[in-house]
Amino acid sequence: MTTILKNWKTAAAAAVFAMMPTLASASNLQADDYVGISFWLISIAMVASTVFFYAEARRIGGKWGVSLLVAALVTLVAAVHYFYMREVWVTTGESPTVYRYIDWLITVPLQMVEFYLILFAVGAATSRIFWHLLVGTLVMLLGGYFGEIGVVDATLGFIVGMLGWVYILYFIFAGEAGQKAAAAGGAVASAFSTMRLIVLVGWSIYPLGYVLGYMTGTVDPASLNGIYNIADFVNKIAFGLMIWAAATSEEA
Numbered sequence: 554m555t556t557i558l559k560n561w562k563t564a565a566a567a568a569v570f571a572m573m574p575t576l577a578s579a580s581n582l583q584a585d586d587y588v589g590i591s592f593w594l595i596s597i598a599m600v601a602s603t604v605f606f607y608a609e610a611r612r613i614g615g616k617w618g619v620s621l622l623v624a625a626l627v628t629l630v631a632a633v634h635y636f637y638m639r640e641v642w643v644t645t646g647e648s649p650t651v652y653r654y655i656d657w658l659i660t661v662p663l664q665m666v667e668f669y670l671i672l673f674a675v676g677a678a679t680s681r682i683f684w685h686l687l688v689g690t691l692v693m694l695l696g697g698y699f700g701e702i703g704v705v706d707a708t709l710g711f712i713v714g715m716l717g718w719v720y721i722l723y724f725i726f727a728g729e730a731g732q733k734a735a736a737a738g739g740a741v742a743s744a745f746s747t748m749r750l751i752v753l754v755g756w757s758i759y760p761l762g763y764v765l766g767y768m769t770g771t772v773d774p775a776s777l778n779g780i781y782n783i784a785d786f787v788n789k790i791a792f793g794l795m796i797w798a799a800a801t802s803e804e805a
C-alpha cells in the first residue's frame with residue numbers, strides 16, 4: 554500500500570509536467586464567453602483537487618488512502634481533458650464531444666471503482682457488483698455518445714442512456730450493492746449513501762444538459778457545455794470531497 558502511494562508521487566508529478574505545454578497554449582478567452590470561463594475555472598480546480606486528494610491519500614493511507622487515490626485519478630484525468638476541451642471551445646465555439654466522452658469513459662468507471670472500494674473496505678465487495686455497475690455505465694455513455702454525434706436520433710440516444718442510469722440507480726439503491734453497504738454500518742454505510750445521492754441528484758444534471766442541448770428543436774452548444782461543466786465540478790470534485798470527509802471522520 555505505502556509503496557503504491559510512493560510510486561504514485563512520481564507518476565503524478567510526471568503527469569502534471571506532461572500537461573504543461575497545453576497550459577501554455579491558452580487562446581484568447583473573451584470576457585463574455587461564460588462557458589469558456591467555466592472551462593477555464595474547472596480545469597484549474599481539477600488540478601488543485603488532484604494535488605489535494607493525492608496529498609491526503611498519502612497522509613491518511615490505509616483503506617481510505619486507495620479511495621482517495623482513485624478520487625485524485627478522476628480529477629487528474631478530467632484536468633487533462635479539460636485543457637483540451639477548453640481549447641476546442643475557445644477557438645471554435647463547438648462542443649468538444651469526443652474529448653468529453655473519452656473523459657467520461659475513463660472517469661465514470663473509476664467512480665464505480667470507488668463504490669467497489671468502499672464496500673471492499675468492509676469485506677462486502679463482490680466482483681458481480683463491479684461488473685453490473687460497469688455495464689450500466691457503458692450503456693448510459695454509449696447511448697448518449699451516439700445520440701450526440703448523430704449516429705442515432707437524439708431522443709433514442711437519450712432513452713438508451715437513461716435506461717443505463719436507471720439500472721445503476723436500481724442496483725445501488727435496491728440491489729445487492731445497497732444491501733451490503735447498509736449491513737456494514739458506520740462510516741462505510743454513510744459514505745455509500747452520500748455517494749449514491751450524488752449519483753441520483755448530481756448525475757441528474759447531465760441528462761438536463763443533454764435535453765437543453767439537443768432536444769429543444771435546435772442544437773444549443775452553450776447550454777450543453779455550461780451545464781456539463783457544472784455537473785463535472787459537482788460530480789468529480791464534490792464526490793471526492795465526500796470520500797475525504799468520510800475518511801477524516803473515521804480518523805478523528
Ligand SMILES: *C/C=C(C)/C=C/C=C(C)/C=C/C1=C(C)CCCC1(C)C
Nearest residue numbers: 660697711714715718756759760788
Ligand atoms: C465525471 C463524469 C461523470 C460523472 C459523468 C456522468 C455522465 C452521466 C451521468 C450522463 C448521463 C446521460 C444520461 C443519463 C442520458 C443520456 C445522456 C447522458 C449520457 C448525458
